[in-house]
Amino acid sequence: MNTAYDIIILGGGVAGMTAAIYAARANLRVLILDENACGGLVNWTKVVENMPSYKSVGGMELVQRIQDQVEALGVDVEEAACIDSMELTGTEKVIEADDTTYTAKAVIVATGRKPVPLKVGNVADVAENCEQVHFCAICDGAAYVGKRVLVVGGGNSGFDEAIALLDQGIKELVLVEKMDRFFAAQTAQDQLACRSNATARHSTEVAALHCDGALRSVTLRNVDTGQEEECACDGIFVFMGQQPGTEIFQGQLAMDESGYIQTDELMATNVAGVFAAGDVRPKKYRQITTAMADGTVAALEAERFLRTMAC
Ligand SMILES: Cc1cc2nc3c(=O)[nH]c(=O)nc-3n(C[C@H](O)[C@H](O)[C@H](O)COP(=O)(O)OP(=O)(O)OC[C@H]3O[C@@H](n4cnc5c(N)ncnc54)[C@H](O)[C@@H]3O)c2cc1C
Structure with a gap:
């Protein structure tokens, strides 16, 4: 296997895949390494309604179309790749992933962002120990049809995803927010308030998870009074x-x-x-189109860098 590339792209979200399309069209040898599946956050988005040329498109459908284009251009893609180490500072960039050494003259980092994990007690990320802790309603909600779930986070995502979970057929949903108010748009709060099988509580934190093989319940604590209550729960969405x-x-x-x-x-x-x-950069607006724009510029500049090096 030839593991020498012109450009290695770390992260195959829309920023990374757009960069790959531009680089491959410039006849460069391109590899995408993604620790999960390509598509990134767009895989988590049920419907995208601000992608020019589509009035409305499912997130997964949009990803599939971009992936088809990437594949057709001959880009190598390694998904579920575990990057062990890297040396980026030399002229030759070296990346070790899954016992393979990859090299390239240029690297584009497009690793996006990750959800803030739920910390309970001394455990920094409860998702590491409990399979019933999730970060994506579209991806994982179907497993909880007819069951009870806890949603953690009182911002727009928390409320929107809570409504998406209820629409999938969740039996009972409790949303908690640690701060003393919710931050979601009032319309989203009103929509959840209309659902008879949902309640939203602010000033409330998750104090403990109770599992016996699977998650059975959680202890919720009122941060003002310290009062605790055990709440039956099959899954948590953060x-x-x-x-x-x-x-x-x-x-x-x-x-x-x-x-x-x-x-x-x-x-x-x-x-x-x-x-x-893409989203891995400091920026004010994190959108699909802005990530694609970054990917475009990064690939064109990487190509220019390689041409300059060759002279
Ligand atoms: C719930 C939600 C809904 C959204 N809805 C919209 C919308 O409707 N319209 C819109 O324009 N924007 C929307 N956005 C924003 C948009 O999805 C993002 O701005 C955009 O997808 C960012 O793309 P990206 O490629 O920079 O990063 P990401 O999509 O985060 O992709 C990063 C990729 O890098 C991979 N990765 C991470 N770490 C590593 C590593 N160490 N090694 C290898 N690979 C790694 C990940 O697996 C992932 O595939 C939404 C965001 C969220 C969270």
């Missing part, structure tokens, strides 16, 4: 926002104080030949 998952780039790429990878307006990082695109 929507507490997103954060960049950039730990693997620590010490190699410059980041801002929140862990987003810093770039100039042409997507160049502080390391020659390494570019970043």
Whole structure:
């Protein structure tokens, strides 16, 4: 297997796949490494209604169409790839993943963001120990039809996803928010309030999970009074926002104080030949179109960088 590429793209969301399309069309040898499945957050989006050329398109359908285009252009794609180590600072970039050594002259980082995990007691991410903790209603909601779920997070995502779960046939839903009010749009709050099998509580945190092989119940605690209550629960859906998952780039790429990878307006990082695109960058608007735009610029600049190197 030839593992030498012109460009390696880390992360196959819409930013990474768009970069791959541009790079492959420039006749470059391109590899996408994704730790999950390509498509990233768009896989989690039921319907996309702001993608020019589609009035409305399912997130998974949109991803499939982009993937078909990537595949047709001969881009190599490794999904479920586990990146063990990387050396990005040299002229030749070296990435070790799943016992394979990949090399390239340019790298585009497009690893997006990850959900903020639910911390309970001393456990920093309860999803690591409990299979019934989820971050995506579309992906995992169907398993809870006729069951009881807890939604954590009182912002727009929490309320929107709670409504999506109820629409799938959840028997009973409780939404909790730790702060003293909800942050979702009033319309979303009103929609949930209309559902007889849903309740929303602010000033409430998850104090404990009770499992015997599977999740059976949770202890909810009122943060003002300290009063606790055990609540039967088959699954937990966490929507507490997103954060960049950039730990693997620590010490190699410059980041801002929140862990987003810093770039100039042409997507160049502080390391020659390494570019970043999409939600992993500090930016005000994180959308599919803005991620695609970043991917476009990163690929064109990576191509220009490779041409300059060849001279
Ligand atoms: C619930 C929700 C709904 C949304 N709805 C819309 C909408 O309707 N319209 C719109 O325009 N925008 C929407 N957005 C925003 C939009 O989805 C994102 O801005 C966009 O998808 C970001 O693309 P990206 O490629 O930068 O990152 P991501 O989509 O996050 O993709 C990153 C990819 O990198 C991979 N990855 C992460 N870490 C690693 C690693 N260490 N190694 C290898 N691979 C890695 C991930 O598996 C993932 O596939 C929504 C976002 C959310 C959360």
